[in-house]
Amino acid sequence: MLFFTQCFGAVLDLIHLRFQHYKAKRVFSAAGQLVCVVNPTHSLKYAPTRCAAAQASTEQGILPACHHHEAVHDPQLVPCTCPLFSCPWEGHLEVVVSHLRQTHRINILQGAEIVFLATDMHLPAPTDWIIMHSCLGHQFLLVLRKQEKYEGHPQFFATMMLIGTPTQANNFTYRLELNRNQRRLKWEATPRSILECVDSVISDGDCLVLNTSLAQLFSDNGSLAIGIAITTSKVHSSEAEM
Amino acid sequence: MLFFTQCFGAVLDLIHLRFQHYKAKRVFSAAGQLVCVVNPTHSLKYAPTRCAAAQASTEQGILPACHHHEAVHDPQLVPCTCPLFSCPWEGHLEVVVSHLRQTHRINILQGAEIVFLATDMHLPAPTDWIIMHSCLGHQFLLVLRKQEKYEGHPQFFATMMLIGTPTQANNFTYRLELNRNQRRLKWEATPRSILECVDSVISDGDCLVLNTSLAQLFSDNGSLAIGIAITTSKVHSSEAEM
Numbered sequence: 001m002l003f004f005t006q007c008f009g010a011v012l013d014l015i016h017l018r019f020q021h022y023k024a025k026r027v028f029s030a031a032g033q034l035v036c037v038v039n040p041t042h043s044l045k046y047a048p049t050r051c052a053a054a055q056a057s058t059e060q061g062i063l064p065a066c067h068h069h070e071a072v073h074d075p076q077l078v079p080c081t082c083p084l085f086s087c088p089w090e091g092h093l094e095v096v097v098s099h100l101r102q103t104h105r106i107n108i109l110q111g112a113e114i115v116f117l118a119t120d121m122h123l124p125a126p127t128d129w130i131i132m133h134s135c136l137g138h139q140f141l142l143v144l145r146k147q148e149k150y151e152g153h154p155q156f157f158a159t160m161m162l163i164g165t166p167t168q169a170n171n172f173t174y175r176l177e178l179n180r181n182q183r184r185l186k187w188e189a190t191p192r193s194i195l196e197c198v199d200s201v202i203s204d205g206d207c208l209v210l211n212t213s214l215a216q217l218f219s220d221n222g223s224l225a226i227g228i229a230i231t232t233s234k235v236h237s238s239e240a241e242m
Numbered sequence: 243m244l245f246f247t248q249c250f251g252a253v254l255d256l257i258h259l260r261f262q263h264y265k266a267k268r269v270f271s272a273a274g275q276l277v278c279v280v281n282p283t284h285s286l287k288y289a290p291t292r293c294a295a296a297q298a299s300t301e302q303g304i305l306p307a308c309h310h311h312e313a314v315h316d317p318q319l320v321p322c323t324c325p326l327f328s329c330p331w332e333g334h335l336e337v338v339v340s341h342l343r344q345t346h347r348i349n350i351l352q353g354a355e356i357v358f359l360a361t362d363m364h365l366p367a368p369t370d371w372i373i374m375h376s377c378l379g380h381q382f383l384l385v386l387r388k389q390e391k392y393e394g395h396p397q398f399f400a401t402m403m404l405i406g407t408p409t410q411a412n413n414f415t416y417r418l419e420l421n422r423n424q425r426r427l428k429w430e431a432t433p434r435s436i437l438e439c440v441d442s443v444i445s446d447g448d449c450l451v452l453n454t455s456l457a458q459l460f461s462d463n464g465s466l467a468i469g470i471a472i473t474t475s476k477v478h479s480s481e482a483e484m
Binding site for chain 2: 150153173182183184185186187188189190204205206209211212213214217233
């Protein structure tokens with residue numbers, strides 16, 4: 001009996017996922033993009049100070065020894081960049097992707113334009129939705145975070161980080177787009193390097209920020225579809241400050 | 243002596259305005275748009291409840307009698323829609339624009355695309371930056387408001403209202419664009435009718451919302467340049483919810 005109940009539950013889950021996938025495809029139908037359903041993960045890491053020293057991250061791929069175990073002796077080693085866990089792993093930048101996939105089970109998607117469909121937006125903060133995105137010969141980490149910067153007022157923060165150095169990151173532009181209910185919100189920026197800390201990018205507010213009310217306007221049945229596009233950056237024609 | 247000091251002050255002000263104008267033009271140089279320098283006004287109206295009843299605004303251009311004087315007897319009359327003052331004026335929708343110009347000294351600008359350059363972003367909340375925008379045969383009211391929804395955490399809210407009925411408003415789409423420091427933020431939506439209340443649109447958060455940190459990233463020397471474009475709305479091709 002239990003077996004049949006579980007089977008029925010699994011079938012219902014599959015139908016639900018299929019339905020969400022279909023809905024996200026409708027919203028971003030024009031480009032025929034790949035839709036990735038991303039389930040939330042309750043963040044187990046409560047250590048914003050973990051990265052306090054990391055803001056001075058350098059160009060050589062060295063991250064200061066700001067993590068919780070012994071200091072890094074090999075300057076080529078970087079600590080685990082998974083935003084979810086305080087993980088003692090460290091390794092070369094080239095193997096960060098395989099560590100994130102294998103140890104933290106973060107999915108990786110291919111394609112220049114994808115749709116990130118974050119489910120269960122109602123879950124309490126802190127919650128993260130994370131995928132990796134492989135594009136233009138590089139890998140990017142997309143993080144959507146629900147966090148209470150002001151107690152009792154959760155906000156959503158979305159950013160894209162290059163799994164590479166800041167110099168490499170400067171070669172790209174990423175775009176996040178929300179589109180629903182006759183409203184459209186677009187954020188375009190240069191991705192930050194994963195050597196800078198996700199936590200500090202979010203605490204600086206230098207990313208797409210959504211209040212709960214706006215997140216609800218853009219959500220459909222508790223899921224938020226974010227269109228993602230990455231391009232190699234060119235000097236913005238209407239940008240004078242560069 | 244006082245005369246010379248004042249003359250010198252006026253010349254300095256002119257140079258400063260000219261410089262700001264030039265800077266805004268640089269940021270949005272591509273389209274060669276009209277730049278309008280908008281000075282802040284400290285909001286004298288502290289009555290969010292003024293519009294509580296107005297949310298049920300109807301299609302016939304009638305606003306419920308939610309203002310502070312005697313009830314409206316002529317259903318064609320609307321109260322003053324100036325977001326700055328609790329003004330006892332009321333009149334027909336067609337004369338709202340001239341009332342706002344003459345009594346509240348709100349500037350009106352012509353052109354499909356303009357740049358709204360809000361100065362002195364550092365001023366404490368509540369502060370409003372307001373202009374009217376004449377375009378496609380209609381007049382729009384652009385409101386940028388600095389407000390503390392959460393005490394001690396001012397945010398910026400920008401929205402565009404049509405000085406017309408909700409049915410007329412549905413025919414347009416407005417776009418607000420910020421572009422600086424290799425970051426770009428675009429908000430696109432259908433304008434709300436001025437018969438709905440600016441205060442309620444902002445308290446609902448159904449507008450462009452900027453945290454202080456993002457506002458600083460997009461500001462240049464205390465001024466925020468917002469590119470504005472209005473178009474007649476067409477069904478968004480990638481929008482399924484309409």
